[in-house]
Amino acid sequence: MKAGPLQLGVAPPANRGIAILDFFLRLIAIIGTLASAIAMATTNQTLPFFSQFVRFRAKFNDLPSFTFFVVASSIVSAYLILSLAISILHIVKAHAVNSRILLLFLDTAAMGLLMAGSAAATAIVQLAHNGNNKVNWFSICQQYNDFCKRVSGSLIGSYAGVVMLIILILLSGVALSRR
Amino acid sequence: MKAGPLQLGVAPPANRGIAILDFFLRLIAIIGTLASAIAMATTNQTLPFFSQFVRFRAKFNDLPSFTFFVVASSIVSAYLILSLAISILHIVKAHAVNSRILLLFLDTAAMGLLMAGSAAATAIVQLAHNGNNKVNWFSICQQYNDFCKRVSGSLIGSYAGVVMLIILILLSGVALSRR
Numbered sequence: 001m002k003a004g005p006l007q008l009g010v011a012p013p014a015n016r017g018i019a020i021l022d023f024f025l026r027l028i029a030i031i032g033t034l035a036s037a038i039a040m041a042t043t044n045q046t047l048p049f050f051s052q053f054v055r056f057r058a059k060f061n062d063l064p065s066f067t068f069f070v071v072a073s074s075i076v077s078a079y080l081i082l083s084l085a086i087s088i089l090h091i092v093k094a095h096a097v098n099s100r101i102l103l104l105f106l107d108t109a110a111m112g113l114l115m116a117g118s119a120a121a122t123a124i125v126q127l128a129h130n131g132n133n134k135v136n137w138f139s140i141c142q143q144y145n146d147f148c149k150r151v152s153g154s155l156i157g158s159y160a161g162v163v164m165l166i167i168l169i170l171l172s173g174v175a176l177s178r179r
Numbered sequence: 180m181k182a183g184p185l186q187l188g189v190a191p192p193a194n195r196g197i198a199i200l201d202f203f204l205r206l207i208a209i210i211g212t213l214a215s216a217i218a219m220a221t222t223n224q225t226l227p228f229f230s231q232f233v234r235f236r237a238k239f240n241d242l243p244s245f246t247f248f249v250v251a252s253s254i255v256s257a258y259l260i261l262s263l264a265i266s267i268l269h270i271v272k273a274h275a276v277n278s279r280i281l282l283l284f285l286d287t288a289a290m291g292l293l294m295a296g297s298a299a300a301t302a303i304v305q306l307a308h309n310g311n312n313k314v315n316w317f318s319i320c321q322q323y324n325d326f327c328k329r330v331s332g333s334l335i336g337s338y339a340g341v342v343m344l345i346i347l348i349l350l351s352g353v354a355l356s357r358r
Contacts, residue, residue, distance in 0.1 A: 100356070101352045108349070111290070112294050115294045118295070119302075124302055137306075137317075170280070170284050173352060
């Protein structure tokens with residue numbers, strides 16, 4: 001097989017470098033998604049006043065989009081932890097192809113799921129902050145200030161996870177082209 | 180270069196088949212995303228009653244998430260139309276590598292953007308249908324029934340686009356492994 005002018009550079013040992021980078025990027029993505037899943041899942045705020053019948057308490061599962069966010073980022077965290085095994089396999093076996101294609105597909109699906117969870121939660125956080133007077137949905141962040149802050153903060157980790165997964169997909173492509 | 184046991188099958192002309200499939204999947208994705216962008220952007224409903232000061236009218240840009248959805252799916256549609264040129268190049272030049280990696284990266288970014296727009300819009304559609312009595316956001320679909328139906332329907336096309344893009348990313352990986 002001749003190296004054409006469009007080829008990136010073909011020394012297979014370079015794949016070991018990519019595999020090691022892949023492993024560390026996965027670790028960063030795990031920390032980001034796991035932290036944001038935990039931060040969202042443990043968020044609740046009880047207001048200091050209450051009526052006879054009702055305590056004012058906000059929890060993440062009051063809003064279905066936040067529940068979806070917690071489920072999605074938990075699934076992606078679990079997948080990323082399991083995928084470390086294949087990542088280590090790639091450090092040892094630089095020529096593996098089928099397992100790289102499998103990982104490319106699963107990374108893409110995981111990125112889609114994590115992005116869907118993050119975007120749905122962001123849409124609701126935006127509404128909680130600003131409300132929408134066209135349809136009479138009021139901001140809840142004046143009352144549930146701490147709840148809103150924590151919920152907004154927990155999105156950062158999952159967006160970091162999305163960025164890591166995009167880089168991982170790109171690295172898989174480069175590694176596949178260099179066998 | 181010897182074909183190892185992990186390799187999928189190596190005849191380069193097979194890449195032409197993948198490139199042709201790639202082209203047609205892109206066409207389907209363009210139809211889906213473009214249709215849903217247009218369907219969402221042209222949605223509006225004016226209620227048959229009005230007070231002295233206010234006409235009750237719902238448009239997509241009353242809700243920021245719907246605006247984001249229209250912008251995101253328009254950008255992805257435009258990108259997919261432009262990417263047809265590279266897709267045709269791949270049918271002609273089955274061995275291209277760098278342009279495949281570029282397309283893999285851009286497809287991944289486009290998939291993330293489209294998924295973010297769709298998920299944000301879905302979160303708001305869900306709220307419009309069901310409301311949320313924990314935070315006093317009321318359903319608006321009883322009044323704006325046609326608006327809600329059309330908005331919900333327009334999401335289908337963009338999710339079809341997401342699925343097409345995931346398959347395109349997988350095909351890129353397979354094509355890269357088979358040079």
